[in-house]
Amino acid sequence: MGSRPGPPGVDPERPLDVVVIGAGQSGLAVAYYLRRAGFAPHRDVVVLDANERPGGAWQHLWPSMRLFSPPSFSSLPGWMMPAADTDYPPATHVVDYLARYEQRYDLPVLHGHPVTSVTRADDDLSGLLLVSTAGAADHPASSWHARTVVSATGTWGRPFVPRYPGIESFAGRQWHSADYRGPEPYAGRRVVIVGGGNTAAQLLAEISLVAETTWVTLRPPKFLPDDVDGRVLFDVATARRRALDAGERDPGGVAGLGDVVMVESVRDARDRRVLEAEAMFERITPTGIEWGDGSSQEADVILWCTGFRPDLPHLAPLGLRRDGTHPATTGTQAIDEPRLHLVGYGDWTGPASATLIGVGRTAREAVREIATDLARPGITPR
Template identity: 60%
Template sequence: MVQVVVIGGGQAGLATGFYLRRSGLVPGKDFVILDAATQPGGAWAQLWPTLRTFSPTQYSSLPGWMMPPWTGDAGYPLASHVVDYLTRYEQRYGLDVRRSVSVQSVTRGRHGLLQVHSTRGDWEAEAVVSATGTWSRPFVPAYPGSFAGRRVHTAGYRRASDFAGQRVLIVGGGNSAAQILAEVSQVAATTWITLRPPRFLPDDVDGRALFEIATRRHRARQVGEPDSAGVAGLGDIVMVDSVREARDRDVLHARWPFTQLVDHGVRWDDGSESSFDTIIWCTGFRPALGHLTALGLRGPDGRIPTDGTQAIKEQRLHLIGYGDWTGPASATLIGAGRTARDLVAAL
């Protein structure tokens, strides 16, 4: 038996492990971190190599140790820099992450404990922290019809050169879509689809401002003040260098979604059709909560209702890293750290 099992060894799990260790618990003895991945880095290790953070390193750090400065160029750090940082972070604090351990389910056990069932055995714990994120559950919207060409989700995108000379449809209005459009439009004929006109942040607004805005919104809602709409009230897309360059090339133009897939492409609402070789779905992810199904906690929207990070119907369970509903900006590096601090204080 251990006091706490943390499920997930990405940024949220590591930040939680840091504060558990600082509270006096011994990694590997009093708490364990279980990670399904084979290597450190969480979702950052799966992202395409040219993806950048939205903030300088000093605003992209976990608690205790600041991310080393990025010296590769004048821009923000690449994903590989974050992976290196997270790898060294868990080594620095001896967090003893158990890898290639896939948690299949969490159930209520005897004597008021929770049981964690995994591919490498079972654990009994006084509390469980779920930090599995969303990367393993890419979402693709349903459209009538079928498309015979290539389909790629953000999770499977790697490099623009894979689409050189093609006709590419990019679907989605967020940061991933804008960054991928910026790259692919240099080598392919691109069309961009969004549900509403894309909203670009001012050039001088990055992750630092976004986190503070999200935090202020969370605090305001807690005390019953009017909802400011948070980051969404300011805009959606951070103007990193590649997106600004695409703006200068005049390719950041989006059109209304199509109505149907056809064999060679899509059909628009006026009945006309366009041909494409590839569709890239930059349509987001859903929380990876399948391992918690047996606890019967999900609400109608598919989420688990929480008070802060604590599940309302199972107070031995905490969730972190899934979005603002489990802590302000808790799916970001800096936000995960601040949320983990409050989570461990509650434990």
């Protein structure tokens, strides 16, 4: 079956009930509910994480990045995020919270175990799935048999850059927001920032202090009122979920409110008249960008703040049916592989499931289904 690490006394040949892939906010929420449902850590369930340290994708974000909501509105199930020195704590506060969350609930996370593939162990559709990992650092490659697999890898590992004519010809630097660590490398340069969301607005606010910036967006950006933060967005998303669950008319979600939360740095950029976006260019030239009317802008750097895609190459061997850009699911369960659940990738796996506070409900529902399918006790009610 292949070797796998584990606590002393654990039979490495015994199939697990559940293997969770990813120990960011989604994987931890699933592991929490699995424990509440009676699944024993390491004996019944293990969480495999590619990162060498706790914190999920939050440990890779730029230092000045801050939450849009206070800690009480940014918490995983079971334990409220501790208060911070500010209403909108930095990413480092989240990393510390996730690390302590692992410890608090003694979750069976194995760091430094990047999963390379999930395959079917045989042709028995009620049989086992095989989860394989690559060797990393001091950990050898391993294989794990499981009755159920939960993929919770998020999107950080797949930055998205759209294709534009001439993109290969650009002589300057092209970076994605995933590469951003601070404004210093942009100082004194001509920078084109692409994208109309929160990341683009926040990075524009910082970079414009040290560089000449041009902001381009597909559509004119929509700014939220200054007094709207993550608390209001959560309330709106929750009200929409309740209405849809009750069979009522869709009242509209957070997208109708606007795209950009006016955090302090973005408000400052507005006061400096930086938040003025140009229409999207049509092509990239060796020295910059060019619009359809022939006008152009010289650039040294193009910074793509164009989002991410689900990080799912490990599921490719399963040949899952697609629904647009992602596997087809009913709730979190893959339509043509019922032993697989996907949690935390966005609204297609549960409303607000890509957020700290929103993933709890989706994780709870997924574990309820898993416990039922495996004939295990249900989740203890809240």
